[in-house]
Amino acid sequence: MVFTLFRRAATRFHTPGSRFYGTPPGAQHSIYISKSTNPYFNLTFEDWLFRHKNPEEPLLLIYRDDPCVIIGRNQNPWKEVNFEALRARPHIPFVRRRSGGGTVYHDMGNTNFSIHLPRHSFDRHITAQIVLRAVRSFGIDARVNDRNDICVGEEKISSAYKIVNKRAYHHGTMLISSRLDTLGDLLRTNKDTMITKGVASVRSPVCNLQQFSPTIVHELFVDAVVSEFQKEYSINAPVVHIEETDQMKNIEYIRRGLDELPSWNWAYGQTPEFTYTIENPFSWGDVTAEIRSKHGLVIACNFQLINTLNNTIPESLSVLGRSLEGKRYGSFEESFVREADIGPMQEVAIWIQRMTQTRP
Numbered sequence: 166m167v168f169t170l171f172r173r174a175a176t177r178f179h180t181p182g183s184r185f186y187g188t189p190p191g192a193q194h195s196i197y198i199s200k201s202t203n204p205y206f207n208l209t210f211e212d213w214l215f216r217h218k219n220p221e222e223p224l225l226l227i228y229r230d231d232p233c234v235i236i237g238r239n240q241n242p243w244k245e246v247n248f249e250a251l252r253a254r255p256h257i258p259f260v261r262r263r264s265g266g267g268t269v270y271h272d273m274g275n276t277n278f279s280i281h282l283p284r285h286s287f288d289r290h291i292t293a294q295i296v297l298r299a300v301r302s303f304g305i306d307a308r309v310n311d312r313n314d315i316c317v318g319e320e321k322i323s324s325a326y327k328i329v330n331k332r333a334y335h336h337g338t339m340l341i342s343s344r345l346d347t348l349g350d351l352l353r354t355n356k357d358t359m360i361t362k363g364v365a366s367v368r369s370p371v372c373n374l375q376q377f378s379p380t381i382v383h384e385l386f387v388d389a390v391v392s393e394f395q396k397e398y399s400i401n402a403p404v405v406h407i408e409e410t411d412q413m414k415n416i417e418y419i420r421r422g423l424d425e426l427p428s429w430n431w432a433y434g435q436t437p438e439f440t441y442t443i444e445n446p447f448s449w450g451d452v453t454a455e456i457r458s459k460h461g462l463v464i465a466c467n468f469q470l471i472n473t474l475n476n477t478i479p480e481s482l483s484v485l486g487r488s489l490e491g492k493r494y495g496s497f498e499e500s501f502v503r504e505a506d507i508g509p510m511q512e513v514a515i516w517i518q519r520m521t522q523t524r525p
Contacts, residue, residue, distance in 0.1 A: 204235065243494070
């Protein structure tokens with residue numbers, strides 16, 4: 166998950182020697198601060214750096230996003246995200262990133278960092294220490310736990326890492342002044358009967374850095390992390406500020422990423438197989454539904470019925486279940502309800518639609 170920290174007052178975000186780029190950065194650059202707040206661009210740019218920069222050179226990327234929910238590469242959004250709360254906030258997207266790890270909430274009150282290193286020298290403890298020293302520079306008594314999470318008391322920052330070929334990276338989210346109420350609403354789910362082959366998030370208490378140091382802001386935290394990164398790896402190259410320009414977005418890899426991340430095939434279609442079991446009492450009997458889904462599509466829906474005197478309902482339920490096969494989970498059309506037989510089957514169809522609904 167996430168949490169927060171900070172100290173000084175005046176900011177020097179435009180550090181001496183920093184440069185602004187709306188074109189692909191050169192090979193000599195190693196510290197990047199994105200000026201974009203578009204989560205699709207920032208995640209795609211992070212992955213572009215990971216795959217295209219020199220794998221033997223340490224690299225730092227820092228960015229902020231407009232409000233969004235970010236899930237890990239191998240996670241189940243229906244298990245991790247409260248879609249009822251998300252539907253009430255249509256301006257907030259959920260995004261599946263390309264790396265593993267748990268689900269987090271991003272907004273302009275938290276700062277995201279990504280440290281890329283050669284695979285042979287990658288050590289999550291060292292990268293966590295860089296951020297820890299930045300936090301401690303504000304007089305905050307933080308520590309790194311045995312999972313290499315940065316904690317203040319029992320609250321922590323969670324992180325994820327990805328290893329591909331010769332390069333690895335450690336990324337995380339630092340809560341500074343984030344909307345913790347929104348975070349809690351969007352990430353609070355009750356899907357105990359959803360059994361998934363995906364990776365589940367580890368829920369932990371979180372807090373904002375401004376709780377410990379009210380003057381901490383994004384720019385000061387950025388300066389502190391940049392300074393510690395430069396000292397750790399003896400880097401003197403200028404900081405590069407990245408703009409989300411048409412030229413950047415027209416880089417083929419970035420353009421493909423910007424198209425792919427919001428797509429249904431990526432956001433939902435990458436979901437590992439899962440089974441969701443739900444039950445509901447109706448006036449004519451008690452129904453249990455077992456819905457199996459893989460890659461976002463329903464592969465089976467089986468019903469069990471007890472306490473009924475209507476002998477025709479079991480066969481009707483079987484027909485209803487078969488009609489769901491191959492459909493996108495969570496996006497059952499209104500026609501699914503309309504085409505169900507009037508009476509008990511329409512009641513069941515409405516119930517299934519309500520219990521699985523994703524977006525309007």
